[in-house]
Amino acid sequence: MIAPTIECDVAVIVKEAIEKHGAARDALIPILSEINHALGYIPAEAFQEVCKQLNAQEEHTYVSKSQLFSLASFYDMLCTKPRGRHVIKFCENAPCHVVGAKAVWDSLCEALDLQNGETTPDKKWTLVTTSCLGLCSVGPVVLIDDDLHGNVTPDQIDEILARYE
Amino acid sequence: MQTKRAMILVSNDPESIRLGANDLIKNLTEALTAYDLQNEVEISTLSNIGTSNILPLVVVYPEATVYGPVKAADARFLVEEHLYKGRIATDLVAPPKQLSGNIGWLRAHKGYNPAEQRIVLERAGRIDPENIEEFIAENGYQALGKALSEMTPEQVIETIEKSGLQGRGGAGFPTGRKWKFVRMAKGEKKYVICNADESEPGTFKDRIVLEGDPHTILEAMTIAGYALGADEGYIYIRGEYGLAYRRLQHAIEQAEEYGFLGNNIFNTDFNFHIHLHAGAGAYVCGEETALIESIEGKRGEPRARPPYPVTHGLWNKPTLVNNVETLANIPAIIRNGAEWYRSFGTPSSPGTKVYTIMGNVNFSGVIEVPMGITLREVINIYAKGMKPGSMLRIAQTGGSSGSIIPASLQDTPMDFESFRKAGVSLGSGALLICDQNTCIVDLVKVLLQFFRFESCGKCTPCRVGTQRAYEIVERISQGKGKLEELDVLISLAQEMERTSNCGLGQTAAVPIRDMLKHFRTETEAHILLGSCPAGKCEMLPEVEHV
Numbered sequence: 255m256i257a258p259t260i261e262c263d264v265a266v267i268v269k270e271a272i273e274k275h276g277a278a279r280d281a282l283i284p285i286l287s288e289i290n291h292a293l294g295y296i297p298a299e300a301f302q303e304v305c306k307q308l309n310a311q312e313e314h315t316y317v318s319k320s321q322l323f324s325l326a327s328f329y330d331m332l333c334t335k336p337r338g339r340h341v342i343k344f345c346e347n348a349p350c351h352v353v354g355a356k357a358v359w360d361s362l363c364e365a366l367d368l369q370n371g372e373t374t375p376d377k378k379w380t381l382v383t384t385s386c387l388g389l390c391s392v393g394p395v396v397l398i399d400d401d402l403h404g405n406v407t408p409d410q411i412d413e414i415l416a417r418y419e
Numbered sequence: 420m421q422t423k424r425a426m427i428l429v430s431n432d433p434e435s436i437r438l439g440a441n442d443l444i445k446n447l448t449e450a451l452t453a454y455d456l457q458n459e460v461e462i463s464t465l466s467n468i469g470t471s472n473i474l475p476l477v478v479v480y481p482e483a484t485v486y487g488p489v490k491a492a493d494a495r496f497l498v499e500e501h502l503y504k505g506r507i508a509t510d511l512v513a514p515p516k517q518l519s520g521n522i523g524w525l526r527a528h529k530g531y532n533p534a535e536q537r538i539v540l541e542r543a544g545r546i547d548p549e550n551i552e553e554f555i556a557e558n559g560y561q562a563l564g565k566a567l568s569e570m571t572p573e574q575v576i577e578t579i580e581k582s583g584l585q586g587r588g589g590a591g592f593p594t595g596r597k598w599k600f601v602r603m604a605k606g607e608k609k610y611v612i613c614n615a616d617e618s619e620p621g622t623f624k625d626r627i628v629l630e631g632d633p634h635t636i637l638e639a640m641t642i643a644g645y646a647l648g649a650d651e652g653y654i655y656i657r658g659e660y661g662l663a664y665r666r667l668q669h670a671i672e673q674a675e676e677y678g679f680l681g682n683n684i685f686n687t688d689f690n691f692h693i694h695l696h697a698g699a700g701a702y703v704c705g706e707e708t709a710l711i712e713s714i715e716g717k718r719g720e721p722r723a724r725p726p727y728p729v730t731h732g733l734w735n736k737p738t739l740v741n742n743v744e745t746l747a748n749i750p751a752i753i754r755n756g757a758e759w760y761r762s763f764g765t766p767s768s769p770g771t772k773v774y775t776i777m778g779n780v781n782f783s784g785v786i787e788v789p790m791g792i793t794l795r796e797v798i799n800i801y802a803k804g805m806k807p808g809s810m811l812r813i814a815q816t817g818g819s820s821g822s823i824i825p826a827s828l829q830d831t832p833m834d835f836e837s838f839r840k841a842g843v844s845l846g847s848g849a850l851l852i853c854d855q856n857t858c859i860v861d862l863v864k865v866l867l868q869f870f871r872f873e874s875c876g877k878c879t880p881c882r883v884g885t886q887r888a889y890e891i892v893e894r895i896s897q898g899k900g901k902l903e904e905l906d907v908l909i910s911l912a913q914e915m916e917r918t919s920n921c922g923l924g925q926t927a928a929v930p931i932r933d934m935l936k937h938f939r940t941e942t943e944a945h946i947l948l949g950s951c952p953a954g955k956c957e958m959l960p961e962v963e964h965v
Contacts, residue, residue, distance in 0.1 A: 282716035283699050328718040330700030331658045347620035348815065349777045351865045352853050385702055385873060386620035387659055390775060391783035
């Protein structure tokens, strides 16, 4: 993930995403995922750019900005607001809950002084809850960016967070 | 000490001796000498394995092949085939159905749990998933070759139908019948979709298949394409499964390169192409019509049904949607036949089921066992018992959309029919085992939080129902509930079940119903006594009214 503070050329990212996934209707979600991955979120100008580039294609069905926004707001992995440099996803479902996730969550909130969905003022951390990640045999599970931390106990939190710049 | 390359174990319990075990041992010894193998192979006895229908029993290690019943006259043939020529003497192999219970442990050292029977997970963990040649060496793409060269599409469907395979995604619909519907549906263009949007909390069986044996899914989808007359398929995989996505992508490239996918497969005029489509995080997309909407580039909101996807699916064309585990059974059924498949499991639910076990047990993970074993067996044998100090109190079968059952139901056989009779759902096969420190109200609160978060919002009963139900259960968990609110909960559950558009809203009612059916006393204790019997819920202090 590129830090959102760095200026990125949205047009180039969109162009590459369309080249990779095509301009058909079934490419819309993959294109948005690609942008989200590159920028960490999908800024308003990216929606504009996707519409511009897709509607300029020879064979296309017309795509509107509202349509794209309706997708981005529906799917959990797409985000329309900037996030911190590191995103912490915490599984809040029953399998993790039964093996002690609540205490880990409380410890996370306390260590970062954050509530669900918030970002630290220094833009380092964003803390969100997520639904099951399919890693239940090692619950409680904390996913930081793409790194999995399993069998987490509350007293490990400080040490885990310290590994990130 | 001389190292032996193989070992033969012969059962010599009284029953086996009555059936000729001693003669068998004598003949085996003679046969080994005849083939000059007496220094390489050792014969020993199994003391007492208990009663069995396949005595006398012979087990040959290191393969752990179980033969039985073996007559004394079969000894020479067995030695010649297995130990001299080095191939399994298929005719003498014990029927798979007999390989459970007290003789299952004979195979334990092979990395399996006793009585585990692997069809779906046969290769997962044993082959390099990124090397197609290892897959081919393990009978890979054999079923596809057989289907294309020896069978008509009708015969393929007939075999699947006869096997009795039922959908493993949760609903348990007969797979063969679904295939038939799509085959019969009008239209030139048809699609095969693999539902790999595994998001049910506690379920990760499909991930194990996709990460460990991706080619099986490609093979099964191509067979389905041939049987239904489809030339295009989609794998809809949840966005969070990055490793599985990359392995599938690699597998598709390899299969195309080897001619198992693409145009003129096996030099026939049959063409089949598979697209890999990643989701972007939405539980509801596991519902088949929501999944189709999502592939079409829309919000994953389930469609009104009928019409069903078998006639009006992707781009409004006839579409087959099958779960990963269902598909993973297909190649083995085509290779070995419907009869073979029916020899596993129970008559009404043939085959095996992959379960994921987790919670307050010593072993969490994935197992594949014949349909019909009980929860007690799963906990004591496979999960290696409850954690020290833990006692089974609540079990959740089938993930969030499954059932919550009390310890008293742990002896119900886990197959579609028995569970249906007991009013329990087998669901996706997730088994969450909870001990006495788990509070039912707290658990249901977590489940409802999940449903209200994941509700797509399209229909009112689900969007509003899950929210209202959550609020009531939260109040109960804080000791602020009222008895009459339990009636409101029941009527909410009824309405959600009756009027929700899709399975999400309908199954959100299940935990509420189960809580009040099996754990009413505990729930009422929160309300009447203002305390949590399990000591889990944090009660809010009484506010004084001035």
